[in-house]
Amino acid sequence: MYTIILACYLNLFLSTKAVLQEKADTAIPITTLSPPEGNTTFIDGTTWCVAHSGVSQVDLQNALDWACGLGMANCKEIQEGGACYEPDTLLSHASYAFNNYYQQNGNSDIACNFGGTAIITKNNPSYGKCLYTESGSVASSAPSSKHDSSYIWWKLAVLLLLLYFGR
Numbered sequence: 001m002y003t004i005i006l007a008c009y010l011n012l013f014l015s016t017k018a019v020l021q022e023k024a025d026t027a028i029p030i031t032t033l034s035p036p037e038g039n040t041t042f043i044d045g046t047t048w049c050v051a052h053s054g055v056s057q058v059d060l061q062n063a064l065d066w067a068c069g070l071g072m073a074n075c076k077e078i079q080e081g082g083a084c085y086e087p088d089t090l091l092s093h094a095s096y097a098f099n100n101y102y103q104q105n106g107n108s109d110i111a112c113n114f115g116g117t118a119i120i121t122k123n124n125p126s127y128g129k130c131l132y133t134e135s136g137s138v139a140s141s142a143p144s145s146k147h148d149s150s151y152i153w154w155k156l157a158v159l160l161l162l163l164y165f166g167r
Helices: 002-025 057-068 090-104 146-165
Strands: 048-051 118-121
Touching: 048 057, 048 090, 057 090, 090 118
Parallel strands: none
Antiparallel strands: 048 118
């Protein structure tokens, strides 16, 4: 009986995945002229992304808030006590956060925009103990298929627990 329930569950799960795949295959591709994915710094050498000094403080603060929030940049070093906290200026903190995001997202031009508040530079902005990440030193934030397989295993584990305790 448990085998039949498990087989039905797996069949239902796999058929749902097939339907989702069908819908994804019918999407109309949109051609864009964005930079190539991946690390493009090998074309012109190592680059960093820093805050542009000529932008409004409000725009810079909004971009910093996004980078450290939804952008998921690692902003630990610009917190009080961090290696890059000093100088405690908006321009300095934004530069660190922008570069961290830029390095995590493939060093492409689009990853160093922040609403026009950032620019790409070939000059390493690191100073003292504050080391700005370079290409290859930050793990990619690109989605992987690991999530899909762990999700499947999680669902299978829950099903097996339900079957075991449902005796």
